[in-house]
Amino acid sequence: MTYPTDEEHPLLVLEDYRIGFNTERGLAKAVDGVSLTLKRGQTLGIVGESGSGKTVLNRGVIGLLAARNTVESGSAKFEGEELVGENRQAFWGTKMAMIFQDPMTSLNPVMKVGNQVMEPLRQHQKLSKSEAKKRVADIFTLVGIPEPIKRLDQYPHELSGGMRQRVMISIALAIEPDLLIADEPTTSLDVTVQKYILDLLTRVQKEQGMSMVLITHDLGVARGRADEILVMYGGRVMEHAPTEDLFEKMSHPYTSALFSSIPHLHHKKHTRLTPIPGTPPDIVEPPTGCRFAPRCTYAQEICLLESPPMTQEGNHRYACFFPIGIQQGQEALTTNQQRGHTASGLQIQKKAEAI
Numbered sequence: 001m002t003y004p005t006d007e008e009h010p011l012l013v014l015e016d017y018r019i020g021f022n023t024e025r026g027l028a029k030a031v032d033g034v035s036l037t038l039k040r041g042q043t044l045g046i047v048g049e050s051g052s053g054k055t056v057l058n059r060g061v062i063g064l065l066a067a068r069n070t071v072e073s074g075s076a077k078f079e080g081e082e083l084v085g086e087n088r089q090a091f092w093g094t095k096m097a098m099i100f101q102d103p104m105t106s107l108n109p110v111m112k113v114g115n116q117v118m119e120p121l122r123q124h125q126k127l128s129k130s131e132a133k134k135r136v137a138d139i140f141t142l143v144g145i146p147e148p149i150k151r152l153d154q155y156p157h158e159l160s161g162g163m164r165q166r167v168m169i170s171i172a173l174a175i176e177p178d179l180l181i182a183d184e185p186t187t188s189l190d191v192t193v194q195k196y197i198l199d200l201l202t203r204v205q206k207e208q209g210m211s212m213v214l215i216t217h218d219l220g221v222a223r224g225r226a227d228e229i230l231v232m233y234g235g236r237v238m239e240h241a242p243t244e245d246l247f248e249k250m251s252h253p254y255t256s257a258l259f260s261s262i263p264h265l266h267h268k269k270h271t272r273l274t275p276i277p278g279t280p281p282d283i284v285e286p287p288t289g290c291r292f293a294p295r296c297t298y299a300q301e302i303c304l305l306e307s308p309p310m311t312q313e314g315n316h317r318y319a320c321f322f323p324i325g326i327q328q329g330q331e332a333l334t335t336n337q338q339r340g341h342t343a344s345g346l347q348i349q350k351k352a353e354a355i
């Protein structure tokens with residue numbers, strides 16, 4: 001089967017997309033001007049530390065944020081249709097599905113799991129009860145739930161964490177969505193189950209030609225599975241590139257710091273990790289200039305004053321004044337190493353004097 005991959009008709013296009021939350025201290029700018037394009041059949045990996053806005057971005061697009069204190073602006077188009085300002089229920093359960101970060105709180109504790117998977121099927125695809133039941137049993141088999149018929153009548157508390165996660169995945173896959181958002185789908189699972197689930201999602205994604213957003217802390221996981229990777233920090237895009245390109249020409253100091261700070265599935269047990277110094281930015285009152293400046297070993301004076309514009313080189317883009325891999329970046333790092341600190345005062349190891 002072939003699927004339309006026409007560049008002119010991408011599945012999802014965000015332009016200057018923003019989500020803020022009204023809080024007592026002011027507007028918390030959780031997503032602050034994100035632009036991206038997701039092509040049909042492609043997987044986009046979104047990576048970033050905790051609090052960088054990955055979940056809010058995706059819950060926002062799919063229309064799952066409580067409207068009361070939420071301010072959404074910019075543009076988000078799904079199949080060419082504007083979502084911002086519109087009710088997204090028509091898409092929810094039919095064209096878009098999300099696997100949530102925490103399966104324990106996303107399943108209904110007092111409803112049999114079979115019914116939880118069947119409900120959207122009966123509602124949106126108008127299947128009879130017996131058709132829906134058969135389909136759910138098939139999906140349970142697909143996602144590796146043993147004794148699927150017996151499981152239909154069980155409640156979430158009767159299942160292990162791994163089985164509950166598979167039920168969540170069944171709910172999402174049952175409707176054969178065009179877009180599947182998988183938010184840290186495996187964080188709560190052990191390594192072998194993680195691999196099984198990720199392999200399964202990749203397989204189904206390829207078979208059904210659906211597009212996938214894979215949210216993960218782990219650049220290593222995104223590397224093996226995503227066509228493109230988008231790196232977020234403080235609600236903004238720091239770097240975005242086709243996966244191979246990102247690793248070949250990693251340009252943003254934050255991407256590099258993130259990569260060095262996170263254990264990867266393929267790391268040996270005792271690999272030394274380098275934590276990123278400091279803490280993520282305050283999203284109510286973010287720092288002037290580059291948001292990463294207080295923690296960046298490359299930071300120069302201009303980084304504290306001005307926000308770096310997005311540089312676009314082919315399909316690779318990054319927001320940094322002193323990117324890694326080019327002379328300006330190398331000089332910035334050397335300057336800081338020689339003075340023993342960055343422009344924001346972050347202490348770094350002095351370079352040993354050449355003899």
Ligand SMILES: Nc1ncnc2c1ncn2[C@@H]1O[C@H](COP(=O)(O)OP(=O)(O)OP(=O)(O)O)[C@@H](O)[C@H]1O
Pocket residue numbers: 021023028030048049050051052053054055056057101217283
């Ligand atoms: N309802 C809300 N009101 C105010 N702030 C919120 C609300 N929901 C999320 N936030 C804030 O928005 C920011 C982004 O949160 P988000 O959950 O998207 O991060 P994340 O990248 O998914 O992190 P993690 O990796 O831990 O899941 C955080 O600072 C969070 O505290």
Ligand code: SF4
Pocket residue numbers: 252253254290291292293294296297298299300303308319320321322323
């Ligand atoms: S070099 Fe400057 S612009 Fe680039 S990430 Fe560091 S602080 Fe930001």
Ligand SMILES: [Mg+2]
Pocket residue numbers: 054055056101183
């Ligand atoms: Mg999250």
